[in-house]
Amino acid sequence: MAKKTKKEENPKVxxxxxxxxxxxxxxxEISSSFSIDKxxxxxxxxxxxxxxxxxxDLQDIKKDKKK
Structure with missing residues (x-):
């Protein structure tokens, strides 16, 4: 039997x-291509x-940011 290879697909993001x-x-250890801040x-x-x-109090802050 032939061994199946896994095809890497990029997920939809x-x-x-x-x-x-x-x-x-x-x-x-976890490494990422983006910075934690981003x-x-x-x-x-x-x-x-x-x-x-x-x-x-957080709802008021969100309203101010949307303006």
């Missing part, structure tokens, strides 16, 4: 994260924090 790659080396900025813009969604 948001255009802002195009080219994003993460690797874990043999020591368990990833955090993307997450802050696009993902709501479940723990903070009920706070009234």
């Amino acid at each position: 948001n255009p802002e994260l195009d080219g994003f790659k993460m690797n874990i080396n043999s020591f368990g 990833i955090n900025d993307f997450l802050n813009k696009n993902v709501d924090d479940k723990k903070l969604k009920d706070r009234e």
